Every structure is written in C-alpha cells, then in structure tokens.
Amino acid sequence: MAFSSGNTSGPMADINVTPLVDVMLVLLIIFMITAPMLTHKVKIDLPQPSHNTPPPDKLLEPIRLKIDRSGALYWNDTPVDELGLKAQIAVIAQQxxxxxxxxxxxxGVAYEVVARVLSDAKSYGLTKIGFTEAQ
Structure with a gap:
C-alpha cells in the first residue's frame, strides 16, 4: 500500500472501505432479521406409503402405436385405420x-394426427400413455 503525504497531486492509491463496511452492515442486519424466519416449522400432512399393496402379478407388454410421416397408423406393426384404432383403444380401455x-x-408427422390419437385415447379412458423415440 502506498502512503501519501499531503503534497502529492496524483491519484490516491488507498482503498476507501467505508462503502464496503456500509454494505456489509446492511447484509448483516438482513441476515439477522431473516434467519429466525427460516427456522419456522410448517406442519405438512404428507401421504404415507402403503406397504400392504401387492405388486402386480405380471407386467403387461406395452402396445406400440407407430405414426409414420404420412399419418398412417401401425398397431404393434400392423397397419390400422382410424376407426380400427378407436376400436382397439375401446377394447384396451375396458380392461x-x-x-x-x-x-x-x-x-415429420402433422401435430393434428398425434393430437387426434391422444384425444381418442383420453376419451376412451386410457391412463397409461407414453412416447418413445423413433428407431
């Protein structure tokens, strides 16, 4: 650090720490006020896990519905039209x-085709719907 005598006309090299102390005091006061609030407990009634439910007997094979670029539908690699798709979904929804x-x-498929399939599946009551990547 440089010391200055009163005769120098150049810039001062001393650091002015007053603004730094002011900011630190303000932050200290803020933390002193907010710290007790962070320890306040909020009672939340969370659901408890049920250990009595048996696991499913067997996992069902998922149904693969492929929609190609032209909008053609394939139910487990078998071509199907829209009415056939609705019939298949209705059968699955009954289970x-x-x-x-x-x-x-x-x-490249139009969003309208995918939205229509999702809408049909939801309207028949399917609850397990997922998306897979193109292969």
Whole structure:
C-alpha cells in the first residue's frame, strides 16, 4: 500500500472501505432479521406409503402405436385405420389392468394426427400413455 503525504497531486492509491463496511452492515442486519424466519416449522400432512399393496402379478407388454410421416397408423406393426384404432383403444380401455400405450410418432408427422390419437385415447379412458423415440 502506498502512503501519501499531503503534497502529492496524483491519484490516491488507498482503498476507501467505508462503502464496503456500509454494505456489509446492511447484509448483516438482513441476515439477522431473516434467519429466525427460516427456522419456522410448517406442519405438512404428507401421504404415507402403503406397504400392504401387492405388486402386480405380471407386467403387461406395452402396445406400440407407430405414426409414420404420412399419418398412417401401425398397431404393434400392423397397419390400422382410424376407426380400427378407436376400436382397439375401446377394447384396451375396458380392461381393469391396462397395458401402456407407447406412441412413436415420426418427426415429420402433422401435430393434428398425434393430437387426434391422444384425444381418442383420453376419451376412451386410457391412463397409461407414453412416447418413445423413433428407431
């Protein structure tokens, strides 16, 4: 650090620590006020896990629905039209243990086609719907 005598006309090399002390005191006061609030406990009633539920007997094979670029539908690699798709979805929705419907939509397919399939699946009551990557 440089010491200055009163005769120098150049810039001072001393650090002015007053603003730094002011900021540190303000931060200290803020932390002193907010720290007790952080330890305040909020009672939340969380659901407890049930250990009595048996695991499913067997895992069902998922249904693969492929939608190609032109909008054609393939139910487990078998071509199907829209009415056939609705019939298949209705049959699956009737089951108590529904398999997962895995939708594999091509990158170039119109969003309207995918939205229509999702809407049909939801309207028939399918609850397990997923998406897979194109292969």
């Amino acid at each position: 108590t243990n529904q398999p997962e419907l895995q939708i594999n939509a091509d990158d």
